[in-house]
Amino acid sequence: MFIYGDKLKEVFLKAKKQRYGIIASNVVFDTQIRAIIQGYAAVNSDGLMQMSSGAVKYAAGSSQDMNAGAEFISNMIKTYATQFKKSGVGLHIDHATPNYFDFIVYCVENKLVSSVMIDASKEELAENIRVTKEVVTLAHKHGVIVEGEIGHIKGTEDEIVSDTELYTRPEEALEFVQKTNVDLFAASVGTNHGVSKGANIVLNLDLIKEIDDLLIKHGVERGLVLHGASGLTDQQQIIAIRNGVVKINKDTQYQMDMATAIQAFWEKEKYSIVCPPDMNPEDYIPNKGKFDPRKWLFKGEEVMQKTIVDFCNVTCSANNSILL
Ligand code: G3H
Numbered sequence: 653m654f655i656y657g658d659k660l661k662e663v664f665l666k667a668k669k670q671r672y673g674i675i676a677s678n679v680v681f682d683t684q685i686r687a688i689i690q691g692y693a694a695v696n697s698d699g700l701m702q703m704s705s706g707a708v709k710y711a712a713g714s715s716q717d718m719n720a721g722a723e724f725i726s727n728m729i730k731t732y733a734t735q736f737k738k739s740g741v742g743l744h745i746d747h748a749t750p751n752y753f754d755f756i757v758y759c760v761e762n763k764l765v766s767s768v769m770i771d772a773s774k775e776e777l778a779e780n781i782r783v784t785k786e787v788v789t790l791a792h793k794h795g796v797i798v799e800g801e802i803g804h805i806k807g808t809e810d811e812i813v814s815d816t817e818l819y820t821r822p823e824e825a826l827e828f829v830q831k832t833n834v835d836l837f838a839a840s841v842g843t844n845h846g847v848s849k850g851a852n853i854v855l856n857l858d859l860i861k862e863i864d865d866l867l868i869k870h871g872v873e874r875g876l877v878l879h880g881a882s883g884l885t886d887q888q889q890i891i892a893i894r895n896g897v898v899k900i901n902k903d904t905q906y907q908m909d910m911a912t913a914i915q916a917f918w919e920k921e922k923y924s925i926v927c928p929p930d931m932n933p934e935d936y937i938p939n940k941g942k943f944d945p946r947k948w949l950f951k952g953e954e955v956m957q958k959t960i961v962d963f964c965n966v967t968c969s970a971n972n973s974i975l976l
């Protein structure tokens with residue numbers, strides 16, 4: 653079932669209280685949307701879908717009209733999610749930088765989304781606070797919840813690129829949350845956007861606890877967000893959740909799942925669409941039973957669905973939907 657900000661807030665409050673994590677999955681295509689919503693539903697988990705600025709531009713096609721792209725993605729998700737009554741699925745705008753303010757306004761006012769991330773982390777703290785506060789005021793008026801960020805997460809996430817990482821300072825996190833009233837806070841603790849292995853990064857999971865403790869001590873407890881979570885080990889995610897993380901962002905893993913599954917299909921079925929070297933091209937008939945896109949796209953869909961089920965089991969959101 654599609655859920656708006658009020659219910660999504662409940663999802664995160666429950667997750668924080670019971671210390672489990674909600675997977676936030678970046679999507680663009682219907683194939684991914686189906687796989688991921690079905691994955692959440694298969695284990696009675698709530699979940700979040702996320703669309704980046706690049707995703708909505710892609711979805712809009714040649715017009716690149718972000719509003720149209722967002723309508724398209726939002727409608728697909730809302731329509732598809734209605735089928736599943738024991739799994740709440742929201743839609744989030746991921747990493748919207750201040751130059752996309754008007755886009756945020758459009759999505760919020762037209763009820764396309766349940767939550768939004770305003771990412772002004774490249775700005776000075778004071779400016780980050782000013783812009784984030786403006787988004788919070790607007791979004792809360794429409795029942796949409798807001799995520800903000802301080803620090804730099806290394807790597808590439810669509811249009812967000814950073815060659816360096818800057819770990820979040822707890823005292824700045826406190827000031828940011830107090831002054832902006834964001835609902836969710838993204839901390840930079842050493843994860844990377846993109847293809848990275850949990851073992852090869854310098855993670856500071858204690859920093860999550862430090863931030864969480866400080867916010868609680870000052871009466872402004874929030875759900876914390878972990879970006880760049882593809883490739884993390886199960887244990888790293890479990891510790892992050894125990895330390896205060898409620899939202900775990902995944903993108904790269906699904907892209908890799910899809911590419912790997914489809915590459916394997918075509919390696920095996922190459923001659924269904926390519927004439928074998930030992931055959932006369934005039935005698936060759938491609939195999940429609942294999943090149944029908946539903947046949948090979950489905951391979952990607954199957955793997956993504958399995959991945960999301962595994963994720964929900966690791967983060968313990970499985971069988972914990974607020975709709976149960
Ligand atoms: O905002 C989205 C994410 O932080 C995804 O990161 O591509 O490393 O999974 P990832």
Ligand code: ZN
Pocket residue numbers: 747805809845879880901
């Ligand atoms: Zn991110």
